[in-house]
Amino acid sequence: MQNLEAFSKLLGSPKNIVITTHHKPDADALGSSLGLGGILKKKGHTVSVITPTDYPAFLNWMKGNDEVIIYEANNQAVSKDLVEKADVIFCLDFNTLSRINELGELVRASSAIKVLIDHHLEPEPFYDFQYWNIAAAATCELVYELLVKMNYESLLDKDLAECLYAGIMTDTGGFRHNNTTANVHNITAKLISHGADNARVAKLVYDTNSLDRLRFMGYALSEKLTVLPEYRTAFFAITSEELKRFNSKTGDTEGLVNYALSLEGIVLAAVIIDRTEAVKMSFRSIGPFSVNDFARAHFEGGGHRNAAGGKSDESLEKTVEKFLSLLPAYQADLTNVKITNQVNA
Template sequence: MLDIASLSELLNQPRKIVITTHHKPDGDAMGSSLGLYNYLVQQGHHAIVIAPTDYPEFLWWMPGNEEVIIYTEKTETAARLIAEAEIIFCLDFNHLSRINQMGELVGESSAVKVMIDHHLEPQDFDDYRYWNINACATAQLVYSFIVEELKHPELVNADVATCLYTGIMTDSASFRLPNTTAAVHRIVANLIDAGAVNWRIHELVYSNAPENRLRFLGYCLSNKLEILREYNTALISVTKEELKKYESNTGDTEGIVNYALSITGIRLAAFIVERTDMVKLSLRSTGEFPANEICKRYFNGGGHRNAAGGQSGRSLEETIQQFKQILPEYKTLLIQ
């Protein structure tokens, strides 16, 4: 493992740098990646963000987004850049399987690999690790990495601040989760001082939806919401046909699970959606309930205690039934 002095020395002259994040990137994934990108280009580095897949349109406005390469759309270009990279920053993921086909390319690369992440159980593929499971967002860690580790607070300009604010805001559920500590709010205050326009960022992310997305949300809440009162659990499930009917795009299902969790008395909420190749699950919980444990044990996934995800090779109906059959095991935790 490199120490911070050695990494700082590497970054003292322009390098070919690739920044990547997990597939189907969310606000924290793209916010942390573009925040780091906007920091590195100020120092003359030849940096590029490569996303394994596409990501929601409501994130396209962030500074530097126009330079992002999507691997599935420009595979040869992305592969060449990874092969040529001297440093690869791996943000908001800690296992190479999370970047799909890119995982093999990154794993085989001779570049110095830097992991910045807040998820459990990291894989040992990195040369330098800035990792804290108590951080509310990877964007929070990127801020600390720039300011505290690399000692460059003056390079947190408006573009860097805007991206990092977006990452922290989205991964903290607009500053509502328990790990949104006083320290996080102090970082956010610094980002606003540096030029992040907080109200505008919130508007661009949360008040920028196409009509179909709102109609789809209404349909889910009116027709697909199931309450399992015995277990203080709420469930929303969606078929491929329903996604197609509402012309659902990447990101349109994001956040729907939180509406289920907002119901009085609900401790666990699940959003289960049928995709082309598999069934995806998104779990949210309150308090000490371990949503990540369910995803890890039963659905080949993981995440944080109160926010986790998984997948299933079974049919949608079979996956729903499996989820329901698991609940009695956790009844004591769900009803306490």
């Protein structure tokens, strides 16, 4: 971080702080928010964590979860008041204010000092301070590094270390992706030394399923997977009626796209879901094929080179048609990718 001395001075006295993260937070988003929030509370700050939307129930174990303010759950007025009164607003695990929905304009209008901590490509320059590195596997990794730089690491306890560990674990695909660097292993070792129970966190995140979710995943794999070998592409298209049929909750479709990418020879994978208010899309790729560029160019999205999201205001049918119509233009890029045993993030 540039101006670390000024940043440290800013946090040297008690402040009203808001921490926010992207809609439908995952383990990295929520873990970095609650991990950082817990440390700042220990330093005497008044901290409120606000998420734009709900998040998966398998993250409810995180310390501080019971105090999270979910903006869309009839908390607009209290969120607005907290943002307006904030001295400092931390923006974690997103690179543009549109990623926090209606909260974005509240944050933009706020006179608070804004701090970005993130690892996504091409951040919007709305911040006063930033700790940003696209080479980082997770925002939790960056939060830990910043705690060390500010001499706050000794404040980590078991609960906060587990929040940060969960974000790093999930954003590296359980330490399987090629963003699992030596730095990642060094940091997770330090988090374990602070008390993080790695086996417990893995169990809570990966092995806590509802019967409805397991049945949905089986249905999607057997009935909804489309494979296009000529384009080295595989995708799922899920209707809103199918989500209702399996009583789908937030997080129930998480990880589905990785099954498509796991198919031998596949370079591009997608999940296209009718969420009623919009069609949401999740993309994954292998090698040099950039789904960040693909999503930005065609589906108002972005993210990382090999993991990105997008959306469409068209119907599910028309969105799938558009997706399919784009593939011929990318056929050469997709077919020229050399697949090794390496898994991309």
